[in-house]
Amino acid sequence: MSGDVNGIALAVFVFFFLLVTWMGFRAAKWRQAENSKSLDEWGLGGRSFGTWITWFLLGGDLYTAYTFVAVPAAVYAAGASGFFAVPYTILVYPLIFTFLPRLWSVSHRHGYVTTSDFVRGRFGSRGLSLAVAVTGILATMPYIALQLVGIQAVLDVMGVGGSESTHWFVKDLPILLAFAVLAAYTYSSGLRAPALIAFVKDGLIYLVIAVAIIYIPMRLGGFGEIFSKAGEALSRTDPATGGPRGELASGPGAQWAYATLAIGSALALFMYPHSITATLSGKNRNVIRRNTTILPLYSLMLGFLALLGFMAIAAGIEVENGQLAIPQLFDAMFPDWFTGVAFAAIGIGALVPAAIMSIAAANLFTRNIYRDFLRPHATPEQETKVSKLASLLVKVGALVFVLGMDKTVAINFQLLGGIWILQTFPALVGGLFTRWFHRWALIAGWAVGMVYGTLAAYGVASPTQAHFGGSNAEIPLIGEIGYIGTTAFALNVLVTVVATVVLRAVKAPDGVDETRPDDYTADAGEPPNAPVAPAVSHREERAPTA
Amino acid sequence: MPVPPEEPGGGQPVVTPSRVVAGLCLLAPFVGILWVGLYARVEPTLAGVPFFYWYQMAWVLLSAALTAVAYRLVRREEAARAARRTAVAAQERAGGAGA
Numbered sequence: 001m002s003g004d005v006n007g008i009a010l011a012v013f014v015f016f017f018l019l020v021t022w023m024g025f026r027a028a029k030w031r032q033a034e035n036s037k038s039l040d041e042w043g044l045g046g047r048s049f050g051t052w053i054t055w056f057l058l059g060g061d062l063y064t065a066y067t068f069v070a071v072p073a074a075v076y077a078a079g080a081s082g083f084f085a086v087p088y089t090i091l092v093y094p095l096i097f098t099f100l101p102r103l104w105s106v107s108h109r110h111g112y113v114t115t116s117d118f119v120r121g122r123f124g125s126r127g128l129s130l131a132v133a134v135t136g137i138l139a140t141m142p143y144i145a146l147q148l149v150g151i152q153a154v155l156d157v158m159g160v161g162g163s164e165s166t167h168w169f170v171k172d173l174p175i176l177l178a179f180a181v182l183a184a185y186t187y188s189s190g191l192r193a194p195a196l197i198a199f200v201k202d203g204l205i206y207l208v209i210a211v212a213i214i215y216i217p218m219r220l221g222g223f224g225e226i227f228s229k230a231g232e233a234l235s236r237t238d239p240a241t242g243g244p245r246g247e248l249a250s251g252p253g254a255q256w257a258y259a260t261l262a263i264g265s266a267l268a269l270f271m272y273p274h275s276i277t278a279t280l281s282g283k284n285r286n287v288i289r290r291n292t293t294i295l296p297l298y299s300l301m302l303g304f305l306a307l308l309g310f311m312a313i314a315a316g317i318e319v320e321n322g323q324l325a326i327p328q329l330f331d332a333m334f335p336d337w338f339t340g341v342a343f344a345a346i347g348i349g350a351l352v353p354a355a356i357m358s359i360a361a362a363n364l365f366t367r368n369i370y371r372d373f374l375r376p377h378a379t380p381e382q383e384t385k386v387s388k389l390a391s392l393l394v395k396v397g398a399l400v401f402v403l404g405m406d407k408t409v410a411i412n413f414q415l416l417g418g419i420w421i422l423q424t425f426p427a428l429v430g431g432l433f434t435r436w437f438h439r440w441a442l443i444a445g446w447a448v449g450m451v452y453g454t455l456a457a458y459g460v461a462s463p464t465q466a467h468f469g470g471s472n473a474e475i476p477l478i479g480e481i482g483y484i485g486t487t488a489f490a491l492n493v494l495v496t497v498v499a500t501v502v503l504r505a506v507k508a509p510d511g512v513d514e515t516r517p518d519d520y521t522a523d524a525g526e527p528p529n530a531p532v533a534p535a536v537s538h539r540e541e542r543a544p545t546a
Numbered sequence: 547m548p549v550p551p552e553e554p555g556g557g558q559p560v561v562t563p564s565r566v567v568a569g570l571c572l573l574a575p576f577v578g579i580l581w582v583g584l585y586a587r588v589e590p591t592l593a594g595v596p597f598f599y600w601y602q603m604a605w606v607l608l609s610a611a612l613t614a615v616a617y618r619l620v621r622r623e624e625a626a627r628a629a630r631r632t633a634v635a636a637q638e639r640a641g642g643a644g645a
Contacts, residue, residue, distance in 0.1 A: 080586075083599065083602070086602050086603070087580075087602055087605075090609050091575060091580075094576070097572055097616060222593075222594055224591070224593075225594070227595065249586045249597070250598070251586070262579060262580065263576075292613050293614040296607070296613075300606045300607070303603045307595075307599065
């Protein structure tokens with residue numbers, strides 16, 4: 001590994017990296033609009049993407065390099081429980097089918113760029129909007145940082161990561177370079193850069209998985225052989241816990257955790273700002289709906305990818321750090337040039353989501369902190385400028401995160417981020433369907449969910465960590481082990497409902513709702529079909545006007 | 547699952563047969579996946595892959611198909627609603643009884 005550079009693999013990797021760099025800068029001119037000064041242009045690609053571009057963009061965005069490294073790593077480490085990513089991505093599409101078209105429509109009508117924009121407009125509450133924005137930024141930062149972990153893993157296996165004794169600057173130089181380039185083209189091209197690069201990324205990923213899933217089992221004697229070897233290895237006693245390392249199918253004690261992790265993660269995925277950014281860049285209401293029927297192709301790929309974890313066990317890959325399992329497997333199985341292709345897929349797989357996430361976080365900062373609290377009368381040009389700068393800052397922050405602190409800090413924060421972002425669900429999705437929830441009740445529910453989730457995650461110990469050792473804990477009252485995020489979410493909803501009943505009873509003042517029922521079903525090209533009336537009650541049914 | 551939204555205009559019904567079927571299509575994966583006890587076993591294997599894995603992989607395809615069905619139903623319903631709204635509006639313009 002270290003000190004032993006794989007020259008051919010590295011050359012192929014560098015080739016693809018240069019290719020996407022060139023594409024990233026060229027992207028600024030791709031499908032350019034006339035008014036390129038507004039935040040819609042830089043931050044949402046002009047809201048112009050059709051079904052296929054959105055498919056690549058969302059696929060490139062949701063199935064990140066970290067996913068590619070972490071999911072098989074989890075399967076490698078513990079078997080069945082690591083496979084939860086597959087049911088989670090199965091559930092997410094029927095779920096978003098129900099609410100994302102409404103979010104697209106209302107955002108289209110009112111020019112919303114972020115979820116916080118919508119929450120402020122719907123509930124007339126800057127506090128609630130700020131809570132959603134801050135949660136989004138906090139949850140996204142460590143996620144960007146973890147994309148670097150994906151790049152680092154492949155660089156390590158190629159032998160350019162350097163060993164622990166290497167000077168820090170030499171060791172981190174490749175990452176610094178990659179990030180500087182990423183930052184530069186994101187700054188100049190905005191969302192168009194990752195949209196264009198996503199084509200290369202996803203093409204490479206599909207190619208690598210298709211080859212891996214046929215070629216590696218052939219070399220290892222077929223799936224029957226792989227699973228029998230993996231089953232044997234998983235049933236052996238793990239000295240750290242005193243129990244078996246894992247299992248091939250979830251045992252009775254692990255099923256609650258499996259189901260709650262799947263549902264909780266599915267609920268959370270489209271609360272992340274980067275998912276919403278890709279959603280709102282669609283050019284009409286049905287782009288996202290059509291995508292829910294074709295995005296599962298990525299889930300299928302993710303399932304095969306997860307199975308690579310078993311192949312790594314069967315191939316006898318032994319690593320201390322589970323995240324190196326898959327890069328090591330590729331290195332051991334593939335000829336050098338194809339190892340380079342596979343590593344390029346993971347490396348570019350990190351750049352696309354990192355770009356979109358930084359844009360999404362920057363949009364949140366610009367719209368919901370800078371404009372709402374610092375400069376209420378910012379022009380579109382100023383907004384775009386601030387957003388571009390914020391996207392740089394966010395990336396620098398993520399870089400400091402990974403290089404300056406231990407990697408486990410980023411992983412812990414990402415775990416927390418998932419729990420946190422889920423707490424914005426009631427305000428966003430609840431708000432898309434009803435205005436019954438009171439704005440103050442939503443803030444209270446959010447706060448309770450955040451505090452409970454953080455404390456519960458802090459209290460989880462593992463053989464290697466005293467705190468944040470995992471994402472599961474005992475569910476109060478039920479007594480089974482389940483995902484903390486889902487428990488916190490249930491608590492959040494409970495508090496929101498009870499507090500709303502109380503606040504409605506004491507007639508606490510409601511915020512002004514700037515949206516109307518027909519905003520939620522509007523499509524592109526439809527004229528606004530009634531003059532805008534100020535502060536219309538949401539319950540009021542209006543006769544259609546010609 | 548969230549309730550179907552209240553639709554503005556024209557007093558058209560909120561719950562319709564095609565909406566119910568679409569809702570069931572979207573609900574089915576949740577039942578098939580969240581009931582982990584149903585599929586948490588190794589046998590029967592398919593081409594050497596334990597049931598636990600190929601069952602879930604099959605659901606990826608099944609849920610995509612069901613979502614596609616829901617999409618068709620919702621689209622057809624939307625088109626019909628839009629047509630009825632236009633008809634109502636035309637009637638009103640022609641001097642028919644409004645409210």
